[in-house]
Amino acid sequence: xxxxxxxxxxxxxxxxxxxxxxxxxxxxxxxxxxxxxxxxxxxxxxxxxxxxxxxxxxxxxxxxxxxxxxxxxxxxxxxxxxxxxxxxxxxxxxxxxxxxxxxxxxxxxxxxxxxxxxxxxxxxxxxxxxxxxxxxxxxxxxxxxxxxxxxxxxxxxxxxxxxxxxxxxxxxxxxxxxxxxxxxxxxxxxxxxxxxxxxxxxxxxxxxxxxxxxxxxxxxxxxx
Amino acid sequence: xxxxxxxxxxxxxxxxxxxxxxxxxxxxxxxxxxxxxxxxxxxxxxxxxxxxxxxxxxxxxxxxxxxxxxxxxxxxxxxxxxxxxxxxxxxxxxxxxxxxxxxxxxxxxxxxxxxxxxxxxxxxxxxxxxxxxxxxxxxxxxxxxxxxxxxxxxxxxxxxxxxxxxxxxxxxxxxxxxxxxxxxxxxxxxxxxxxxxxxxxxxxxxxxxxxxxxxxxxxxxxxxxxxxxxxxxxxxx
Amino acid sequence: xxxxxxxxxxxxxxxxxxxxxxxxxxxxxxxxxxxxxxxxxxxxxxxxxxxxxxxxxxxxxxxxxxxxxxxxxxxxxxxxxxxxxxxxxxxxxxxxxxxxxxxxxxxxxxxxxxxxxxxxxxxxxxxxxxxxxxxxxxxxxxxxxxxxxxxxxxxxxxxxxxxxxxxxxxxxxxxxxxxxxxxxxxxxxxxxxxxxxxxxxxxxxxxxxxxxxxxxxxxxxxx
Numbered sequence: 001x002x003x004x005x006x007x008x009x010x011x012x013x014x015x016x017x018x019x020x021x022x023x024x025x026x027x028x029x030x031x032x033x034x035x036x037x038x039x040x041x042x043x044x045x046x047x048x049x050x051x052x053x054x055x056x057x058x059x060x061x062x063x064x065x066x067x068x069x070x071x072x073x074x075x076x077x078x079x080x081x082x083x084x085x086x087x088x089x090x091x092x093x094x095x096x097x098x099x100x101x102x103x104x105x106x107x108x109x110x111x112x113x114x115x116x117x118x119x120x121x122x123x124x125x126x127x128x129x130x131x132x133x134x135x136x137x138x139x140x141x142x143x144x145x146x147x148x149x150x151x152x153x154x155x156x157x158x159x160x161x162x163x164x165x166x167x168x169x170x171x172x173x174x175x176x177x178x179x180x181x182x183x184x185x186x187x188x189x190x191x192x193x194x195x196x197x198x199x200x201x202x203x204x205x206x207x208x209x210x211x212x213x214x215x216x217x218x219x220x221x222x223x224x
Numbered sequence: 225x226x227x228x229x230x231x232x233x234x235x236x237x238x239x240x241x242x243x244x245x246x247x248x249x250x251x252x253x254x255x256x257x258x259x260x261x262x263x264x265x266x267x268x269x270x271x272x273x274x275x276x277x278x279x280x281x282x283x284x285x286x287x288x289x290x291x292x293x294x295x296x297x298x299x300x301x302x303x304x305x306x307x308x309x310x311x312x313x314x315x316x317x318x319x320x321x322x323x324x325x326x327x328x329x330x331x332x333x334x335x336x337x338x339x340x341x342x343x344x345x346x347x348x349x350x351x352x353x354x355x356x357x358x359x360x361x362x363x364x365x366x367x368x369x370x371x372x373x374x375x376x377x378x379x380x381x382x383x384x385x386x387x388x389x390x391x392x393x394x395x396x397x398x399x400x401x402x403x404x405x406x407x408x409x410x411x412x413x414x415x416x417x418x419x420x421x422x423x424x425x426x427x428x429x430x431x432x433x434x435x436x437x438x439x440x441x442x443x444x445x446x447x448x449x450x451x452x453x454x455x456x457x458x459x460x461x
Numbered sequence: 462x463x464x465x466x467x468x469x470x471x472x473x474x475x476x477x478x479x480x481x482x483x484x485x486x487x488x489x490x491x492x493x494x495x496x497x498x499x500x501x502x503x504x505x506x507x508x509x510x511x512x513x514x515x516x517x518x519x520x521x522x523x524x525x526x527x528x529x530x531x532x533x534x535x536x537x538x539x540x541x542x543x544x545x546x547x548x549x550x551x552x553x554x555x556x557x558x559x560x561x562x563x564x565x566x567x568x569x570x571x572x573x574x575x576x577x578x579x580x581x582x583x584x585x586x587x588x589x590x591x592x593x594x595x596x597x598x599x600x601x602x603x604x605x606x607x608x609x610x611x612x613x614x615x616x617x618x619x620x621x622x623x624x625x626x627x628x629x630x631x632x633x634x635x636x637x638x639x640x641x642x643x644x645x646x647x648x649x650x651x652x653x654x655x656x657x658x659x660x661x662x663x664x665x666x667x668x669x670x671x672x673x674x675x676x677x678x679x680x681x682x683x684x
């Protein structure tokens with residue numbers, strides 16, 4: 001077993017165990033919230049998904065800059081993996097948000113600032129993933145996607161700021177803004193930690209695939 | 225003038241496409257005023273090496289010096305001329321506008337005079353205001369040659385310059401190169417057409433699967449290389 | 462700077478000669494303006510309220526045709542290699558291309574302006590200079606991102622499809638700013654109290670992405 005595989009198993013197993021413990025707590029121990037009922041529990045998945053998505057996008061930014069500096073394809077593999085997994089977490093955030101909105105607001109989608117910003121970023125990083133699939137040469141793919149990752153991340157704060165201003169001029173449903181109740185804090189932050197472990201485990205698996213893919217491409221060219 | 229006596233110096237140059245090594249530790253040196261013919265089969269790494277020398281591509285490992293400086297520095301590129309697979313001229317512009325454009329990019333002092341001189345040299349003066357789109361194949365090739373020479377480079381990097389040239393253009397290019405060598409210009413050219421290249425070359429280097437198999441003076445090379453090398457080089461193209 | 466002018470001049474000249482991109486872009490913009498008239502009642506009062514959005518959607522979509530050409534123009538005969546091998550720096554190439562595309566986009570937009578004014582009964586003259594300012598800032602945002610992404614996608618298959626896919630989400634803050642500012646100029650005739658942050662956002666967007674493009678373009682060109 002390689003060192004990376006050991007990490008994958010360690011992260012995956014500890015993440016899963018903690019998740020089961022936490023799920024028990026969230027689903028069976030904690031009571032329903034007064035106004036929202038059972039559906040409020042989605043916050044334990046909705047918010048951590050966004051946190052981990054952004055953590056991975058940030059990691060990808062750093063890896064992309066390092067690639068441009070060092071020209072080591074290992075950084076590119078990590079950046080690509082982090083963005084793909086981050087994008088999945090971003091999707092989880094959007095989908096859980098929609099389910100929550102359907103129950104609470106009665107509608108699947110509203111052009112709420114946070115939803116809209118998240119959606120734009122989802123499109124932005126989705127473009128990154130599509131772009132990678134359109135380039136064959138590994139070096140070119142790495143450079144082009146590294147530059148795009150930097151542009152995308154620079155865009156994110158501007159998108160969030162702009163959408164906020166845009167929507168303040170129009171009436172829009174307001175998300176609840178109160179802090180978490182004390183008994184919710186532990187399971188909430190535990191779930192953030194669990195998502196982080198699982199996110200990292202999946203990213204490492206994906207990094208492994210990138211390495212293998214690169215090796216295969218190299219062998220194929222050599223055979224030719 | 226930089227103190228280095230070699231015009232082109234490559235030391236332990238590696239280039240990876242992903243995990244695939246297109247160049248594997250190539251080391252070359254070319255004295256000023258010589259002409260190096262790069263031989264090798266398709267995929268041997270000739271184009272990759274020339275692109276690195278021209279500053280179009282960065283080596284993954286190793287170091288390259290052209291006239292003593294790094295290829296990507298503007299001062300180096302100003303003294304180098306590159307002619308790749310494509311002719312590198314614009315169809316919408318006239319022959320004169322093309323040369324003026326590149327003279328401007330190269331910071332040539334007297335653009336108009338340089339353009340006129342080279343249009344004359346490649347015998348396109350009478351059609352200088354015609355759009356390249358309307359030119360025949362041979363005319364376009366001659367204009368491409370003028371484009372590569374318009375800033376009077378000290379080092380010429382030519383990728384398969386004789387491939388697909390007509391006889392007139394081949395003759396013209398050979399003459400221009402001989403003149404250039406006479407004034408101390410250095411050339412590196414990759415080729416499939418052995419005869420044309422060897423007539424000009426003072427040195428020969430053979431690349432095989434990204435490795436330098438042989439480098440030496442031309443006469444010796446022609447004697448030493450096994451015939452199969454010639455055969456492969458000539459047919460695979 | 463010498464290289465910037467040389468590139469901009471060459472691009473502008475060859476586009477004016479062939480008029481390929483400019484003709485396509487103007488026609489496309491007019492078609493968009495036409496189709497929008499089906500979406501709502503063009504003479505109604507609310508036209509003015511969404512005029513900014515409408516104009517900028519037309520500009521952004523039609524602009525992609527021009528931006529796509531900016532680097533694709535160099536693919537013919539491998540001209541891009543010849544240019545990169547010449548002693549001009551990557552940032553000079555970017556700036557030259559951006560300048561040419563910017564001017565071409567402005568030409569297209571200024572052609573569309575009177576047509577839009579006639580079709581939708583909107584008076585553009587009462588706030589012409591502030592409108593021109595917004596037009597310049599918004600168009601530069603479109604150009605800076607568009608030319609960078611055109612450079613990123615120039616050697617890629619599906620080039621024409623990739624550019625809009627990448628460009629529009631990234632451009633959305635600048636589009637929002639341009640739309641809001643244009644709408645408020647068309648309705649009120651002057652910048653409103655809410656417009657200052659938008660103006661600053663647009664300037665900031667231009668500065669940030671121009672700087673990023675200038676810093677990173679060399680990586681994209683020399684692989």
